[in-house]
Amino acid sequence: MKVGVVTFHSALNYGACLQTMALQKALLNMGVEPYVINYHSPVIDRLYDPIRKKNPVLHALKTVKVGFTKPYHLRRIKKYKSFFREYYNLYGDYKSVNQMTDIDLDAFITGSDQVFNVEHTDGIDPAFFLDFVHDKRTKLSYAASLGGDSFRDEDKEVIKKYLSDFDAISVREEGASSAVQELTDKKVEVVPDPTFLLEKNDYAGLKKPCRLKGTNDGRYILVYMMEKNEELIALANKISKETGLPIAQRSYEKIFDNETELLYEHDPAEFLSVIENAEFVLTNSFHGTALSAIFEKPFLSMLHSTTGLRVTDLLKKLGLEDHILYNANEFKGLESFNIRDVNSLRQKKEELKEKGLKFLKESLNVGI
DSSP: OEEEEESSTTSSOHHHHHHHHHHHHHHHHTTOEEEEEEEOOHHHHHHTOSSOOOSHHHHHHHHHHHHHHOHHHHHHHHHHHHHHHHHOOEEEEESSGGGGTTOOOSEEEEOSBSTTOTTTTTSOOGGGGTTTOOSSSEEEESSBOOSSSOOOGGGHHHHHHHHTTOSBEEESOHHHHHHHHTTOSSOEEEOOOGGGGSOGGGGGGTOOOOOOTTOBTTBOEEEEOSSOOHHHHHHHHHHHHHHOOOEEEOSSSOOSSSBOSOOTTOOHHHHHHHHHHOSEEEEOOHHHHHHHHHTTOOEEEOOOTTTHHHHHHHHHHHTOGGGBOSOGGGOOOGGGGSOSOHHHHHHHHHHHHHHHHHHHHHHHTOOO
8 A cells, every 4th residue: 555645744843854754654664655745835835945035036046145144044954855855755746736636646644743724834725635636545634733722713614625535534632623523524533643653762763873062971951942932041041050061952043051063954863863862851842842752851841832732732641741841930950850650651652652553554444
């Protein structure tokens, strides 16, 4: 069976890339032939494009300017494109859903990531609802996220029509399941993010070695922010000063008082090594939280202002709610954020993995 995945695979974002890579690997382990459908959503691509010029001439001119003034942007793009070629089994090259009608695969999956977040995609994008498949081939969503817990009223009828063609539907967050269930008579299941379909040891063959410059004998704190948070920055600076450990972070500019080399140009495979080797992780990212749990690192999560529901939902399932720090003033020390019951965490991760794999196997009718 050949299975195509449509997701935010080309976003220059660690979480988006790693969940894509994990789902591809999990499908391969199940005995199917996975492909990442190389659909470039204009909205998602522009989000990470430092040039952001639609006119080809203006785009070329600004590329030259950026190459002289901010060359790290172009180096980063080049690094990620190399990662895509090396780690994804890419299928085609599409810029609109109208170009995707000739895809010759047996089944299709949309997700994971926020493929059902119509605000993130600047309106409903038919490609992420698999509207290019109009025959009897299998269509399903895996751990699709809305980014919240509801759809806009004006979008519901269109989304309902798209979902009517799906053979199986799953979402990533408990809070989103009722919003999707309202629009379909099929059972909507809640399954884990694809990163949990692999175990810690599975990532050993996917990561690249990465020793950061400017560390304290290879020791450092990782701060992974998807939203700038002054409380989190102040807390990280305090911890860094108390421990003497520098901070590794993903921006292209210095943010903290004591930093390692910046991670801006490191690719997702290198980031796996960075998070695994960190002494401690501070984050407000869903995938920063997820990977900390997968690698069983001491960590704390301060919730993102608009998408914190995802982290809360995940940590409840893992029994790690006490790793949420709602207010930096409540911080009492690093030791309170250690993984205190590793065996319990491993059991819960195994349960999540089995639930996700069961959904995929039954939906694709393989390995049952």
